[in-house]
Amino acid sequence: MGFPKERFSSDFLPHGTCYLWDPKIVWLHVISDSVITLAYYCIPLALVYLVGKRRDLPFNWIFWMFGLFILGCGTTHLMEVWTVWHGTYLLSGVVKAFTAAVSVVTAAMLVPLVPKAIALPGPAQLQAINQALKHEAGERAQREQELVRLTQELELRIQNRTAELESINHSLQIEIGLGAESQQALRASEARLSSVIESAMDAILAIDPEQRIVLFNVAAEKMFACSAKQALGQPLSGFIPERFRASHAQYIHRFGETGATNRTMGAIGQLWGLRADGTEVPIEASISQTKAGGRILFTLILRDMTERKQAEARNVLLATIVESSGDAIVSKDLTGKILSWNKGAEQIYGYTEAEIVGQSVDYIVPADRLDESNCSLREVAEGKVVTRDETTRVRKDGTRLKVSLILSPIRNAEGKIIGISSIAHDITARQAVEGQVRDLNLQLEKRVRERTADLEAANKELEAFTYSVSHDLRAPLRHIAGFSKMLAEECGASLEPEGLHYLQRIQDGTRRMGMLVDDLLNLARIGRHELRLQVTGLHSVVKEVIADLTPDMEGREVEWRIRNLPHVKGDPALLKVVFQNLLSNALKYTRPRAKAMIEVGCEQMAGEQVVYVRDNGVGFNMSYADKLFGVFERLHRSEDFEGSGVGLATAQRIVQKHGGHIWAQAELDKGATFYVSFTRAKDAEIESEAATAGDIS
Amino acid sequence: MMEPMEVDILLVEDNPDDLELTLHALRRERLANNIFAVRDGEEAVEFLFCTGRFQQRDFDHLPRLVLLDLKLPKLTGLEVLKRVKQDPRTKALPVVVLTSSKEERDLIASYNLGANSYIQKPVDFDRFREIVKSTGLYWMVINQRPMSNPAQARRAASQP
Numbered sequence: 001m002g003f004p005k006e007r008f009s010s011d012f013l014p015h016g017t018c019y020l021w022d023p024k025i026v027w028l029h030v031i032s033d034s035v036i037t038l039a040y041y042c043i044p045l046a047l048v049y050l051v052g053k054r055r056d057l058p059f060n061w062i063f064w065m066f067g068l069f070i071l072g073c074g075t076t077h078l079m080e081v082w083t084v085w086h087g088t089y090l091l092s093g094v095v096k097a098f099t100a101a102v103s104v105v106t107a108a109m110l111v112p113l114v115p116k117a118i119a120l121p122g123p124a125q126l127q128a129i130n131q132a133l134k135h136e137a138g139e140r141a142q143r144e145q146e147l148v149r150l151t152q153e154l155e156l157r158i159q160n161r162t163a164e165l166e167s168i169n170h171s172l173q174i175e176i177g178l179g180a181e182s183q184q185a186l187r188a189s190e191a192r193l194s195s196v197i198e199s200a201m202d203a204i205l206a207i208d209p210e211q212r213i214v215l216f217n218v219a220a221e222k223m224f225a226c227s228a229k230q231a232l233g234q235p236l237s238g239f240i241p242e243r244f245r246a247s248h249a250q251y252i253h254r255f256g257e258t259g260a261t262n263r264t265m266g267a268i269g270q271l272w273g274l275r276a277d278g279t280e281v282p283i284e285a286s287i288s289q290t291k292a293g294g295r296i297l298f299t300l301i302l303r304d305m306t307e308r309k310q311a312e313a314r315n316v317l318l319a320t321i322v323e324s325s326g327d328a329i330v331s332k333d334l335t336g337k338i339l340s341w342n343k344g345a346e347q348i349y350g351y352t353e354a355e356i357v358g359q360s361v362d363y364i365v366p367a368d369r370l371d372e373s374n375c376s377l378r379e380v381a382e383g384k385v386v387t388r389d390e391t392t393r394v395r396k397d398g399t400r401l402k403v404s405l406i407l408s409p410i411r412n413a414e415g416k417i418i419g420i421s422s423i424a425h426d427i428t429a430r431q432a433v434e435g436q437v438r439d440l441n442l443q444l445e446k447r448v449r450e451r452t453a454d455l456e457a458a459n460k461e462l463e464a465f466t467y468s469v470s471h472d473l474r475a476p477l478r479h480i481a482g483f484s485k486m487l488a489e490e491c492g493a494s495l496e497p498e499g500l501h502y503l504q505r506i507q508d509g510t511r512r513m514g515m516l517v518d519d520l521l522n523l524a525r526i527g528r529h530e531l532r533l534q535v536t537g538l539h540s541v542v543k544e545v546i547a548d549l550t551p552d553m554e555g556r557e558v559e560w561r562i563r564n565l566p567h568v569k570g571d572p573a574l575l576k577v578v579f580q581n582l583l584s585n586a587l588k589y590t591r592p593r594a595k596a597m598i599e600v601g602c603e604q605m606a607g608e609q610v611v612y613v614r615d616n617g618v619g620f621n622m623s624y625a626d627k628l629f630g631v632f633e634r635l636h637r638s639e640d641f642e643g644s645g646v647g648l649a650t651a652q653r654i655v656q657k658h659g660g661h662i663w664a665q666a667e668l669d670k671g672a673t674f675y676v677s678f679t680r681a682k683d684a685e686i687e688s689e690a691a692t693a694g695d696i697s
Numbered sequence: 698m699m700e701p702m703e704v705d706i707l708l709v710e711d712n713p714d715d716l717e718l719t720l721h722a723l724r725r726e727r728l729a730n731n732i733f734a735v736r737d738g739e740e741a742v743e744f745l746f747c748t749g750r751f752q753q754r755d756f757d758h759l760p761r762l763v764l765l766d767l768k769l770p771k772l773t774g775l776e777v778l779k780r781v782k783q784d785p786r787t788k789a790l791p792v793v794v795l796t797s798s799k800e801e802r803d804l805i806a807s808y809n810l811g812a813n814s815y816i817q818k819p820v821d822f823d824r825f826r827e828i829v830k831s832t833g834l835y836w837m838v839i840n841q842r843p844m845s846n847p848a849q850a851r852r853a854a855s856q857p
Binding site for chain 2 (some may be wrong): 479485510511513515517
């Protein structure tokens with residue numbers, strides 16, 4: 001919606017048109033309206049100034065209303081001047097409406113104000129009131145003077161009376177025969193009493209019936225951390241925690257009314273004192289009342305309970321520990337009579353506390369252990385601590401149990417032995433477990449022995465077998481090979497070509513079988529071979545193997561890339577066998593390549609030192625990788641690549657014997673990489689081995 | 698078989714096939730004229746110490762080389778070797794173990810008893826011939842030995 005701005009613009013004819021722009025009429029209106037405006041604007045200024053200066057003016061808000069009303073009137077006249085030239089009648093109308101609203105409100109508020117304004121005293125009335133007040137002040141001063149005089153008179157009378165009382169007192173003292181000496185004795189007695197009070201361990205306070213402190217001894221100063229000087233004259237409530245103040249004051253009041261002379265410590269129950277520093281102290285109090293010089297005095301004797309509270313807490317803790325223990329904790333007197341019996345003892349022996357306390361300890365000692373038990377009691381009575389790692393006790397139901405026992409003397413404050421404490425731990429379960437462990441160990445040992453015997457027997461058989469193979473199986477092979485060769489050489493001429501061919505097959509067969517037998521024997525030999533570990537430089541091993549392979553490289557282009565190789569801890573002869581197998585394989589399976597590339601290097605894998613042999617040969621399908629290291633397992637046809645299928649099995653056997661492992665990564669026709677992990681020799685070992693053996697690397 | 702008086706090589710071999718193959722190889726290379734073969738350990742000992750069947754033999758005519766198999770009836774090759782190497786009269790006699798196995802314990806035992814060489818017979822016949830040839834060549838031709846039998850020499854030295 002909004003109040004379009006255009007409405008304020010001068011779409012209408014200016015008012016001057018009505019004056020037909022006659023300069024005389026125009027200026028008459030303009031000047032008159034301007035003067036009225038000025039005059040109207042002056043009035044609110046004066047009113048604001050007045051209200052600002054006379055803040056005591058009654059009903060000063062009405063002046064604000066007048067001011068606003070007159071300001072509105074002035075503005076309507078200002079609009080009259082404006083509309084002579086500009087036809088903004090809506091704006092001038094709004095100003096008039098505002099002024100009308102303010103004037104109505106002002107009038108409405110003024111009407112009820114009139115009676116109140118009439119009631120305001122006029123200046124004459126005020127003067128009369130002033131006169132009356134002056135008169136009254138004079139009278140009051142007179143009365144005060146009289147009061148001072150009366151007080152002075154009273155003081156004088158009190159002084160006289162006190163002097164009179166003192167003289168009466170004096171004469172009374174004389175009358176009852178207290179001479180100067182007796183006075184001195186009295187003072188001495190007072191001093192003694194005072195020193196008794198001051199030296200008391202308990203806090204001693206005295207309060208008057210208004211519960212103001214009139215006596216506060218040294219122990220009280222210590223208890224409340226407040227000097228007597230500060231405390232005297234103070235209300236007792238200042239030394240009581242707020243939450244107890246009301247009940248405490250009532251209590252003393254009632255106590256006063258009962259007329260009882262005292263209440264003993266503890267009769268009041270547990271109390272708390274408030275120290276000057278705001279902390280609280282547990283106290284036990286006794287209270288007594290006396291009349292001294294006609295006045296009732298309450299004497300409070302307070303005892304600091306902090307230490308006892310702590311001791312109680314300790315005792316509760318100790319008792320809880322004893323009660324919660326699974327061990328039997330029992331105390332008895334020197335004759336063996338049971339004094340205390342914890343829950344653990346109830347569980348272990350089956351007697352309840354009520355049943356056994358007061359009975360002899362012999363209840364739980366079997367007949368054949370009575371001598372031992374009595375002997376223990378005597379020793380503990382002499383002050384010794386007796387431990388028994390294993391002894392027998394008897395339960396309520398008559399069953400026996402094994403316990404370990406510690407007996408120690410209980411001493412009183414003077415150090416005199418007054419009883420015996422015994423802690424018994426049920427070791428039946430432990431012994432059963434120990435027995436089981438023993439039995440299991442025996443079984444295990446027996447099984448180990450049996451297994452060892454089995455293995456030894458198997459080993460012996462294997463050894464006998466390989467020995468026999470070595471000697472007896474090879475011999476006929478050699479004979480077949482030898483005689484078929486001789487046959488070919490000496491009778492070859494008389495044989496048909498077919499016969500010669502068969503002979504050749506016989507010779508090939510025997511050679512292959514000879515190779516198989518020899519490889520198998522090697523494998524078996526490695527299994528039995530005892531490792532002779534020493535720091536071995538793999539670089540020299542590899543160099544040596546490559547030198548041995550030279551005949552196989554004849555007529556081939558082979559590039560050997562030998563990287564930095566580590567020193568490892570191993571059997572040099574066996575390590576050589578590993579590399580013989582790996583390198584001869586690499587050489588063999590790169591045969592189809594125009595240029596063979598064989599790399600031997602070392603890298604760290606998962607914290608292990610891994611030596612690899614990589615070739616660019618025919619590789620193999622990884623799905624057969626698990627067959628790679630099996631005996632007689634071959635991934636190639638023997639027409640393509642000769643071999644017994646024992647070489648990698650042998651290599652694996654050796655690596656495993658060294659605590660390492662061997663694996664391969666390959667892709668058909670893209671070469672293969674064989675990895676062997678080794679335990680790296682420590683630098684110190686390399687140095688010391690190098691010092692003794694020198695030539696290893 | 699030759700007259701057992703002048704013997705160049707004593708071949709101790711129980712297996713007739715091995716005997717034939719070894720003799721074939723030795724003769725082919727013409728490394729020795731007089732080769733005598735015995736068929737068990739006992740016979741070998743009798744021959745070398747001129748006892749039993751060979752008591753008429755002259756102790757002075759010891760063979761120049763003994764080729765000894767290990768698996769033999771009656772006395773094993775190792776027992777023969779032990780007797781030869783323990784007796785001062787035969788101690789210097791070169792004994793080459795020529796056998797089917799290369800079991801570690803056989804090797805160690807042989808060398809500990811004083812064998813001069815240990816050779817495993819290969820399955821491949823060509824290689825076998827090669828080995829026999831080089832062994833014969835070495836011990837019969839290359840290797841230097843005293844002019845007289847060491848035992849004879851010792852006896853001669855002890856005579857006034």
